[in-house]
Amino acid sequence: MKIEHIGIAVKDLGISNDLFEKLLGAAPYKEEQVESEGVKTSFFAVGDSKIELVGSEKKDSAIEKYLEKNREGIHHIAFGVENIEFEIERLKNQGFTFINETPKLGADNKRVVFLHPKTTNGVLVELCEDVK
Numbered sequence: 471m472k473i474e475h476i477g478i479a480v481k482d483l484g485i486s487n488d489l490f491e492k493l494l495g496a497a498p499y500k501e502e503q504v505e506s507e508g509v510k511t512s513f514f515a516v517g518d519s520k521i522e523l524v525g526s527e528k529k530d531s532a533i534e535k536y537l538e539k540n541r542e543g544i545h546h547i548a549f550g551v552e553n554i555e556f557e558i559e560r561l562k563n564q565g566f567t568f569i570n571e572t573p574k575l576g577a578d579n580k581r582v583v584f585l586h587p588k589t590t591n592g593v594l595v596e597l598c599e600d601v602k
């Protein structure tokens with residue numbers, strides 16, 4: 471397992487892209503719309519991990535809802551795994567609950583699931599597996 475990315479909820483992706491380009495000294499290596507999530511993301515490489523900026527594109531997106539109640543900032547942590555189905559079973563057996571147990575297509579060519587923050591010490595956890 472590795473820290474695949476840190477997801478940051480942002481109100482304005484353009485403004486935050488400029489800020490993180492200044493902060494990290496490099497432009498995002500990609501911007502990607504994730505229709506199913508109603509979000510637009512941009513990715514910055516940081517060593518062998520990433521920063522994922524996530525902006526809402528739809529009124530009912532998870533990010534829109536989050537930003538109605540919280541200030542911009544770290545939204546989730548994503549762990550990269552080799553075998554997402556194996557990890558889902560392992561974690562279910564450990565008592566963790568999932569928001570979606572069936573992996574769905576995420577950004578940056580990944581299959582993703584999310585664990586519910588109520589079972590992960592208040593941290594929204596995403597698991598990512600490379601789409602093969």
Ligand SMILES: CC[C@H](C(=O)O)C(=O)SCCNC(=O)CCNC(=O)[C@H](O)C(C)(C)COP(=O)(O)OP(=O)(O)OC[C@H]1O[C@@H](n2cnc3c(N)ncnc32)[C@H](O)[C@@H]1OP(=O)(O)O
Pocket residue numbers: 477504507509511522524532533535536539545546548569575576577578580582584586587588592593594596
């Ligand atoms: C997948 C594309 C991309 C990628 O990397 O590939 C992304 O990462 S997109 C990121 C945006 N998508 C998601 O976050 C999907 C998973 N999230 C959800 O399904 C919801 O946001 C959920 C279920 C976590 C919360 O939705 P809900 O409608 O239940 O919102 P509430 O405000 O009622 O929250 C309930 C409860 O959860 C706590 N909460 C909510 N968001 C977070 C968070 N980001 N980190 C920690 N805790 C969170 C919230 O405080 C409430 O707690 P409570 O104790 O009940 O007050």
Ligand SMILES: [Co+2]
Pocket residue numbers: 475477522546548596
């Ligand atoms: Co993410």
